[in-house]
Amino acid sequence: MRVQLSLMALLAVLASVAPVPAAAEGGPAWDACFAPTSTPDERVTACSTVIDTKSETGSRLAGAYCSRGHGFTEKRELDAALSDLDEAVRLDPDYACAYNNRGRVYNFKRDYDRAIADYDQAIKLDPSLALAYNNRGDARYNKGDLDGAIADFDAAIKRNPNYARAYANRGYVYARKHDTAHALADFSRRIKLAPDLIAYIDRGNVYRDTEQLDRAAADYGEAIRLAPTDARGWRNRGMIRLYQGDNKGGVADYDKALQYDPSDVFSWNNRGQARMRLGDKQGAIADLRKALELQLDLRTAQDSLRKLGAL
Incomplete structure (x- = not known):
């Protein structure tokens, strides 16, 4: 599931x-x-x-x-x-x-x-302003103009070949277009230029969505190493562990995710699913009820609680 x-x-x-x-003086x-x-x-x-x-x-x-x-x-x-x-x-x-x-x-x-x-x-006044091309690409993306967005991110990168955010943004668009090779290339370039939590999660998400689960887990693990108190690395790796059938490992990762972000409904839901698979009925019920407390219409939690006779 x-x-x-x-x-x-x-x-x-x-x-x-x-x-x-x-010109002129400044002051504090x-x-x-x-x-x-x-x-x-x-x-x-x-x-x-x-x-x-x-x-x-x-x-x-x-x-x-x-x-x-x-x-x-x-x-x-x-x-x-x-x-x-x-x-x-x-x-x-x-x-x-x-x-x-x-x-x-x-x-x-x-x-x-x-x-x-x-x-x-802004571009007319300063054609070298890479930031304006990047931002226009974002607006075009938000309008659904994916090709226009890519053209703007290309222009931003042409003007600043070390512009990490533009590589990331272009990578998002390629991922949206299901162009995995280009998305991975851009996210890898982003990692080389600015290796941080989000950079590894972004690339990990592409690996996840193309079912390269070991590589996804490795990237989420690197995100955890860089930012061990940020819940996002833990909950993403926890999800991969559940995909791979490692329910105990998934519970351990979601324990950490919830330690750092107890408001995330999906961490409660996913840990509940893992506990249900492990036969921990009471633990599963508690987690799934917490998920529903945070989001009343969460179908996966509702369905699982019905299976457990708790709804």
Whole structure:
């Protein structure tokens, strides 16, 4: 029996911190407004200080609005972000970064046509901006234009051959098109450039979906090694162990997954399925009831509880 699993989000759009406008003095607030290491709250506070002093004009003021808009976007305060980025565009209509970041807000709002229009303008103003091609590819993917998305990710990679996120995004699209060879090549390149939890899970998912289960388990194991307190590696490997009939190993992995994320309905369901196969009726009932507590319409849990005479 194939075990139901949760779906991971496919694509991530990226923003650019506004490039620091040239000339003139900065100061602590100015520096924090534009520092890549600033948290969203720090960025919003610092940029607000810059804006409220009314000491900046033109492109420098546009930069502060753009950077604060980026901070608001990271906080998912999208209307505030949009207002700031509109102002950045008004102050400096040739500011590619502002169009790119505003496109990202529209993407989050699922207004993909406006997002694409802003990315088009960012690219027109700065044809070397790999980030804008990547983000436009994401918007096209969200509209279902898979070939257009691949073309944009190709363009992003052409402009930045070490752009790990663009390889990952193109890999997602190839996986969606069932082009396994290209998907694996892109995810492997992503791993070479930026080996992290998500990179290994992404490639592991392609191996899983093409029934290369040992390779999938190896990638999920590497994800666990890199991030042992993140539930995602554990629950993905647990699923593979259930596919392979290793119910004890699956229970052990789901124990860890639930230790780090007790809110994941599918981990409760899948551990319950494994316990049922192992003859642990009470343990299975407890897990499956917990799964239903989290998701009332979960059919696999309902059906299994009926088989156990517990529903």
